[in-house]
Amino acid sequence: MKAIMSLGALIGVVGLLLLAGMIVGIVPSDTVRLIEGYMPVQVIAELTLFVAGFTGISYMMSAMGMAFPRFWQGISCWAFVLLYLKFRVYPPIPFSVRAMYGTVSLVAVFMWVSASEEDWKKFKQPIMNVMDAKTGGNRLLRYAYLIILPILIGGFSYNAMIPKSEEPIELRTVHPAPPASTKVHGKTYTLQTSQNPYRVNPEGKYDQEYSNANIVEQGMGRLMKPNANPWDKDAQGYLKYVREGGEIFFQNCHFCHGDNLNGRGLHAFAFNPIPANFTDPGTIAQLQETFIFWRVSKGGIGLPNEGFPWASVMPPWEQHLTVDEIWKVVLFEYWHTGYYPRTWD
Amino acid sequence: MKNSFSLKAGVLPFAAFGMILLSGNAGGLAFAADSLPAGFKAGALSPAPSADMIEAGKRVYFTKCVWCHGVDGAGDGPGADRLWPRPRNFNQGTFKIRHTASGELPLFDAKKPVEAQNDLFATVTHGLPGSAMPPWEGILTEEQRLQVLSFVTTQLVKDRNFTDTKSESQTVLQLADLAPIAASEESLKKGAELIVEKKCVECHGMEGRGDGNAFNLKDDWGFSIQPANWHKCWNFRGSRQDPYNVKNIFRTFSTGVNGTPMPSFADNTTVEERWHIANFVNSLCERDGEGKPLPIDPQADKPKINFVLPSGKVDGEIPADPENELWTKRVRRYVAMGGQITHKPRNFVNRIDDLWVKSLYNDKYVVFMFQWDDRTKSVAEGKLPWAPTEVNVDVKEQDPKTGEEGSIAARQNNYTVYNDAVAIETAIKWKELPAPIKPRYLFGSNEQFPMDIVKWEANGSLHAFKGTGWDKDFEERFDYEENIKLLHSEWKNGRWTVIIQRPLGDKKEQDYDSDTFFEMGQYIPTVFFAWDGHNGDAGRKMAVSAFYYTFLEPPTPQEAYIYPIVIAAGVVLLEGWVLTRRSNKRKAKGL
Numbered sequence: 001m002k003a004i005m006s007l008g009a010l011i012g013v014v015g016l017l018l019l020a021g022m023i024v025g026i027v028p029s030d031t032v033r034l035i036e037g038y039m040p041v042q043v044i045a046e047l048t049l050f051v052a053g054f055t056g057i058s059y060m061m062s063a064m065g066m067a068f069p070r071f072w073q074g075i076s077c078w079a080f081v082l083l084y085l086k087f088r089v090y091p092p093i094p095f096s097v098r099a100m101y102g103t104v105s106l107v108a109v110f111m112w113v114s115a116s117e118e119d120w121k122k123f124k125q126p127i128m129n130v131m132d133a134k135t136g137g138n139r140l141l142r143y144a145y146l147i148i149l150p151i152l153i154g155g156f157s158y159n160a161m162i163p164k165s166e167e168p169i170e171l172r173t174v175h176p177a178p179p180a181s182t183k184v185h186g187k188t189y190t191l192q193t194s195q196n197p198y199r200v201n202p203e204g205k206y207d208q209e210y211s212n213a214n215i216v217e218q219g220m221g222r223l224m225k226p227n228a229n230p231w232d233k234d235a236q237g238y239l240k241y242v243r244e245g246g247e248i249f250f251q252n253c254h255f256c257h258g259d260n261l262n263g264r265g266l267h268a269f270a271f272n273p274i275p276a277n278f279t280d281p282g283t284i285a286q287l288q289e290t291f292i293f294w295r296v297s298k299g300g301i302g303l304p305n306e307g308f309p310w311a312s313v314m315p316p317w318e319q320h321l322t323v324d325e326i327w328k329v330v331l332f333e334y335w336h337t338g339y340y341p342r343t344w345d
Numbered sequence: 346m347k348n349s350f351s352l353k354a355g356v357l358p359f360a361a362f363g364m365i366l367l368s369g370n371a372g373g374l375a376f377a378a379d380s381l382p383a384g385f386k387a388g389a390l391s392p393a394p395s396a397d398m399i400e401a402g403k404r405v406y407f408t409k410c411v412w413c414h415g416v417d418g419a420g421d422g423p424g425a426d427r428l429w430p431r432p433r434n435f436n437q438g439t440f441k442i443r444h445t446a447s448g449e450l451p452l453f454d455a456k457k458p459v460e461a462q463n464d465l466f467a468t469v470t471h472g473l474p475g476s477a478m479p480p481w482e483g484i485l486t487e488e489q490r491l492q493v494l495s496f497v498t499t500q501l502v503k504d505r506n507f508t509d510t511k512s513e514s515q516t517v518l519q520l521a522d523l524a525p526i527a528a529s530e531e532s533l534k535k536g537a538e539l540i541v542e543k544k545c546v547e548c549h550g551m552e553g554r555g556d557g558n559a560f561n562l563k564d565d566w567g568f569s570i571q572p573a574n575w576h577k578c579w580n581f582r583g584s585r586q587d588p589y590n591v592k593n594i595f596r597t598f599s600t601g602v603n604g605t606p607m608p609s610f611a612d613n614t615t616v617e618e619r620w621h622i623a624n625f626v627n628s629l630c631e632r633d634g635e636g637k638p639l640p641i642d643p644q645a646d647k648p649k650i651n652f653v654l655p656s657g658k659v660d661g662e663i664p665a666d667p668e669n670e671l672w673t674k675r676v677r678r679y680v681a682m683g684g685q686i687t688h689k690p691r692n693f694v695n696r697i698d699d700l701w702v703k704s705l706y707n708d709k710y711v712v713f714m715f716q717w718d719d720r721t722k723s724v725a726e727g728k729l730p731w732a733p734t735e736v737n738v739d740v741k742e743q744d745p746k747t748g749e750e751g752s753i754a755a756r757q758n759n760y761t762v763y764n765d766a767v768a769i770e771t772a773i774k775w776k777e778l779p780a781p782i783k784p785r786y787l788f789g790s791n792e793q794f795p796m797d798i799v800k801w802e803a804n805g806s807l808h809a810f811k812g813t814g815w816d817k818d819f820e821e822r823f824d825y826e827e828n829i830k831l832l833h834s835e836w837k838n839g840r841w842t843v844i845i846q847r848p849l850g851d852k853k854e855q856d857y858d859s860d861t862f863f864e865m866g867q868y869i870p871t872v873f874f875a876w877d878g879h880n881g882d883a884g885r886k887m888a889v890s891a892f893y894y895t896f897l898e899p900p901t902p903q904e905a906y907i908y909p910i911v912i913a914a915g916v917v918l919l920e921g922w923v924l925t926r927r928s929n930k931r932k933a934k935g936l
Contacts, residue, residue, distance in 0.1 A: 033643070035483040090643065131927050146920055154913030161905040165653045165896040168868050170781035216408060221489045224408045231407050231416060250412040250424030251745035255686055255693060259477065260409065260484050266477050267683030269645035270698070272652065272891035300687070301785065301815075310785040311892050315687045336408075 005059040012053020015046075023087045034090055043089065050080070071126040074113045081105040094169060172273055173306040175287065184297045184318050184326075191290040192344060197324075198241035198331050199289075208343075211238045211331075216338040222279070230335070238331070245332030248325050256313070261336055271313050278337050285339035292330045292341075297323075381516055382611030384523055384599060384619075385446060388515035393508045394455030394495035402496030405489050410497075413477065418501025426752040427743050429694045430476050431568060435497055438505035439565060439604035442468055442583040446516040447601040447609035450507055455495045458487045460585075461521055465494045467585060474588075474646050475580035518599050518611075525591055526620040528628060536625025539618055543610060548572040553629050554839025556720040560758055565604040566749075569757040572607075574718055574839070577699075578630035579647050586646055589630060589638040594623040631701075634676065647681060648699075654678045654871065656704035656711055656897045663705050663712045665832035667842050672714060675703045680873050682888035687787060688815050690742035694753055695888040696720075697875040700767070706897050711863050712832065712846045715767050715873075722836040723765045723878025724803045731884075733800075733808050734819040736788065738884035760881030765836075767843055768800035770812070771861040771895065772870040783870045786892060787885075788812030788819070796872075797861040799829060801843055803878060807831045809847075811859040815885070822859055849897075868894040 021027030034042055054077075061068050082105075085098050093101075113123040133139040181190045201207035214228040229235065230243035250259075256275040258264040263277035278284050284292055294302075300312025317326055334341055381387065394402075406414075413432035415422040420434035433440070443451040443464045451464035460467040469490045472480035481490060498507045506512060526532055540546055540553075550556035553575035564570045573581060578588040583597045598619055601609030610619065631648070633639055639648040657675055664671050680700040684692035701716040731738045743753045772784050773795050789796035789812040796812040798819065809826050810819035833844040849863045863869055873890040876882035 038483065131924060132931065142924075146917070149920065150913035150916040153916050154909040157912050158905055158909040161908060162901050163866060163899045165655045165868075165894075165898065167652045167894065168780065172781075220486045221405065221484070222408070223404050223489070226404060229404075229407050231411055246412055247423035248745075250422065251427055254412075254424060254477070255684065259413070259479050260481075262484070264479055264644065267686060267695075269642070269647045269650075270681035270683030270890060272650075305782060308781070310783045310790065313683070313685075313687050313786070313889070315691075319688065320691075 002063065005056045005063075008052045008056020009060040010053075010056070011049050012055075012057045015050050015053050019083065019088065023083060046088075047084075050084075069126060070113055070119065070122045071124075074109045074123060077112075078102075078106055078109045096169070170308070172308045174276075174283075175291075176304045176307040178291050178294050182294045182297060184293075185323055187323070189290070189293065191288070191294060194290045194293065196289050196293075196327050196331055196341075198238070198245075198327050200237045200241075202236035202238075204237065207238075211335075212340050214238055215335045215340070218338045222336070222338045241328050242332050242335045245325075245328035245330070246336070248321065248329050249332050249336075252317075252320065253329065261333060273308060273312060275314075278333050278339075281339075284333055284337065284341070287342055288344065289330055289334070289341040292333070293326060296326050296330065382446065382599075382609075383614075384518055384520075384616045385516045385611060386519050388445075388452075388517035390508055390510055390513060390515055391452075391454035391457075394491075394499065398455050398492050398495040399499055400496075401489075402492035402494065403500070405485065405493035406496050406501075409481075409485070410493065414501075418497060421749065423746070424477070426747045426749075426754075427693045427745060428477050429568075429752075429754040429757055430564075430570070431566075431749075431752065431754040432477070434566060435501040436503045437565070437604075438502040438507075440465065440468070441602045441604060442473070442597070443600050443603065444518045444520060444596060445600060446518075446611065448603060449515060450505060450513055452515070452517065453494060453498055453507060455491050458491060465498070466490060469494060471585045472646075473582045474584055474586075475577075475582060480586060480646070518596060520592060520596055523595075523616055523620075525595070526617065526624065528591070528624040532621050532624045533628055535618075536621040536623075536628075539614075539622050540625060543614065543622070545622070548606070549575060550720075550839050552576075552838040552840070553626065554718050554720065556839030560721075562606050564606075568754040570605055571720060574720075575626050575629040576631050576718060578627070579641060580698075584646075586643075588641065588646075589627065591620075591623045591627045594626050595619055598623060598626075631679075639679070648679045650681055651678060652892070653868070653894045653896050654680075654702055654704055656706045656895060658898060658900060659705050659707045661707065663707055663710060663832075663846065665844060667714060667716075667833060667844065671705060672703060675705060675714075677701045677703045677716075678893070680890050680893060682873070682875055682890055685787070685874075685885055685887050685889045688885055690740045690884070690886045692880075692882065692886045692888065693743055694757075694880065696877040696880045697888045700873055700875060700890070702873070704895060706849065706863070709849060710846045711849055711895070711897065712844060713769055714833075714842065714844045715769075716840060716842050717767070717875060718840050719765055719836070719877055720839050721877075721879040722803065722841075723762050725763045725878065729763065729883075733802075733806065734810060734821050736812075736818050736884060737816060740881065740883050740886045742886070758879065760879065763878045763881065763883040764876065765803040765841065765878045766800060766874075766876040766882075766887075767841070768798055768874040769845070770796045770798045770872040770874065771863075773797045773811070773859060773861055775870055776862070776864075783892065785815070786872050786889070787815040788817070789814060795859065797859065799845060799847055800874075801831060801834065801845060802876075803834075803836075805831075805834070807845065820859070825860065863895065863897055865897040866899040868896055871895045 018027055018031060022031070058068055058073065082098070082102050085093055085101055114120040130138050130141050130145065133142045178191055180192070181188050195206055199206060199208060199211045201210040214225060216222045216224045224230070228239060230239045230246065232239070235243065254265050255267050256263070256265040256271065257278065258268065261278040263275040265275060268275050276283050297316065297318045299316030300314035301309050301316050303309040303312060321329070411422055413422045413424040413428065414420055414435065415425065418435035420432040422432060425432050438450055440451040443449070444461070445451055452462055453465040454463055457463050458466055460470065470480060470482045472478045485493070546557060548557040548562065549572045555572040555574040557572060562570050562572065578584060581588060581593065583593050585593055587593065599609060599611045601607055614622070631639055641647065642649045655676060659671060678701070680702050682695060682698050682700060684695035686692065697717055697719060699717065703714040705712050744751070749755060775783065778794065784790045784794040784796050788798070792813050798810040798812050799807070800810065801807050807826070807829060809822045809829055811822060812819055828848045830846040832846050833842060835842050850860045861869060871893045873893070875888045
């Protein structure tokens with residue numbers, strides 16, 4: 001038991017030192033790098049380690065007769081949550097969201113320390129002790145609080161009142177409601193009934209099952225199925241059109257949406273809103289193919305106001321591509337990410 | 346007992362580290378005598394990858410790489426003709442970033458995913474910043490990266506053989522064993538002298554902005570190539586997502602960049618000299634006001650962006666001299682620039698990828714200082730074939746498929762030269778639009794919600810326009826141009842500095858319908874445009890930024906000094922009340 005707990009304590013201390021180092025800036029913040037794709041698992045694993053670490057530390061300290069008072073346990077637990085959210089999670093979480101998480105975890109900490117009458121007493125005991133000031137140390141502390149608290153609160157309010165420039169928070173709808181139909185190159189397409197004319201089997205028939213069977217495999221790397229190479233000279237139907245769509249993608253779209261369709265193209269760093277990441281399950285995987293057709297054809301300038309048409313640099317592709325080329329690109333995007341388009345039924 | 350053991354355990358690794366350092370240095374010197382360049386050691390070729398690895402790698406290649414590098418790995422995939430630099434042609438076995446001596450093949454071992462011993466693996470893992478090659482870490486697994494490299498090195502490298510000991514040798518830079526020299530003032534001074542002595546400045550320019558021999562350099566395939574700009578270390582191909590690490594510069598300088606005019610300096614510099622040069626080059630990379638490295642956004646591998654440009658209040662006249670203390674102490678903002686790729690003619694290769702902007706204001710004017718790196722000063726010869734207000738000018742965009750001869754890479758430095766230019770665009774009537782709505786970034790939405798554009802061109806002209814749509818010609822505001830003023834413009838050693846003064850626009854006599862009102866304490870939507878004349882930039886062929894905000898910093902209000910004191914006094918009263926209550930309660934209990 002002790003061995004396991006001391007191991008836990010070791011993990012906890014190392015983890016806390018790393019986190020503290022990153023906050024102060026002694027340890028480079030990419031010492032343990034969060035890698036996209038692994039990130040959610042990484043964060044969960046990290047937090048598990050921290051929990052194990054805290055258990056270990058608390059056990060070891062009480063074993064050594066230096067039990068950590070419940071009061072300080074609660075406070076440091078809450079402080080840890082705040083610091084972890086601010087300094088570890090990347091991309092940075094906006095303050096408003098962190099404030100929400102902070103409130104929730106504060107409530108959780110309170111529930112924990114007030115689980116029973118006895119716990120609650122233990123928790124508030126240090127506060128009462130300072131207020132009563134029966135010992136010399138506590139008396140000193142009480143005077144310190146009397147002076148420091150007003151200064152701190154005054155300082156905070158001064159800090160809040162001096163003029164500052166922070167980027168205004170603007171919330172944008174990523175997938176605004178589509179219109180019922182869209183007119184591209186003089187032809188009207190009803191979004192509910194249109195189909196991608198290139199989603200066809202080698203015989204030339206519309207065949208969703210055939211195309212779904214030939215997309216890249218899900219999982220790390222998202223590689224093509226071994227016998228479904230669009231670059232095969234004999235590829236017919238769906239796969240042939242995937243290659244043609246890929247050619248168009250890599251002549252037009254990868255500059256922003258990136259070589260892996262993850263929104264990390266050459267120019268992406270300069271733009272805001274950032275280009276869509278098609279490998280994210282929240283983008284094209286959530287949408288119908290005709291929605292993509294509409295978005296690609298009309299581009300940023302064709303968005304309703306909630307989609308920020310004034311800021312999007314997405315070209316209205318009807319100015320650059322034919323309708324056939326747009327359908328092929330859409331076909332390629334689903335193939336390359338390994339997602340099925342959503343269907344209406 | 347326990348203590349002494351942990352002490353020993355702590356000392357041991359240090360001792361071992363020290364021994365490695367010593368032996369490394371000694372080794373380097375010893376081999377120098379064997380006519381190997383200093384710091385290098387003879388290495389052995391790695392064994393050939395297994396057939397399984399190669400077959401698996403083919404699958405990776407035809408899913409991810411073929412689109413740029415092409416079916417035969419000749420760097421001629423569908424995407425190639427609109428890229429500059431072009432994707433690598435693998436056939437010749439020429440690879441840029443290596444630990445091996447100049448001309449040699451890079452380190453590659455299909456069984457060793459260790460970056461320091463596997464150059465190609467490191468390149469695929471971290472990508473080549475400043476080019477279209479992205480980092481594949483987190484996308485492909487280690488195994489998949491080794492597989493695809495097994496395929497590339499055995500099947501697509503055609504003129505050389507990674508395992509043939511008769512034709513190939515490996516002389517490996519022992520980077521891990523060479524202890525860097527601290528970047529002291531003395532080291533930097535020596536480095537500054539050495540870059541002149543070793544003629545680095547001939548190509549990289551007097552201030553290292555890559556503006557030296559910028560026109561005549563060609564790579565092995567005959568395409569124009571630009572010397573690196575030392576001030577943008579995040580664009581170094583070999584920066585390995587760690588741009589401020591001096592070791593990357595030391596490595597590139599020691600091994601050269603195969604396929605380019607950048608030679609290896611291993612034979613005519615000592616290891617110590619190379620560290621001085623690397624330290625100096627590293628010291629030139631842009632840093633913040635305190636001299637610290639800029640924070641890098643790990644998702645883009647570029648400096649982090651702050652979208653608010655604060656403008657500082659000045660009493661009296663705003664200085665026209667960029668060396669004035671008011672300017673040098675002013676906070677500057679990094680403005681990222683991408684190609685204009687929304688409307689024709691799209692700019693796939695924008696040679697200006699960032700601006701540095703500062704701003705000051707007084708009670709009449711707001712002044713912007715733009716600084717950006719441009720290897721060439723471009724001024725159009727003769728009169729331009731279009732009026733300054735024309736937006737739909739006759740500039741063609743690159744066709745998607747042209748073959749190497751007509752590709753965007755082949756056309757670099759062969760464009761008709763137009764004017765270098767910079768423009769600042771601010772929203773007119775932004776107060777009438779509820780936030781976050783703005784006029785469209787590209788020259789405004791329409792007649793109702795236009796943009797105010799102030800454009801400077803390298804021929805010395807300064808114009809004020811009203812933009813009413815991406816394809817609408819500008820309306821010139823002749824009366825307004827009497828009020829704007831060019832305070833300073835200079836191109837020196839690869840960097841433009843331009844200072845433009847314009848009215849705040851809050852005077853009643855000024856025309857509110859075509860002029861931005863710069864109101865103190867408000868966020869004024871602002872967009873930046875830049876043109877590189879030698880890139881054939883004109884009209885919509887340009888570099889653009891996202892929306893930024895100009896913010897005229899208001900002076901601290903008086904309330905900020907009063908209220909906090911009132912609040913603090915309130916807290917004292919509250920404390921007194923709580924304590925009195927507590928002691929009364931205790932007294933009551935005691936009784």
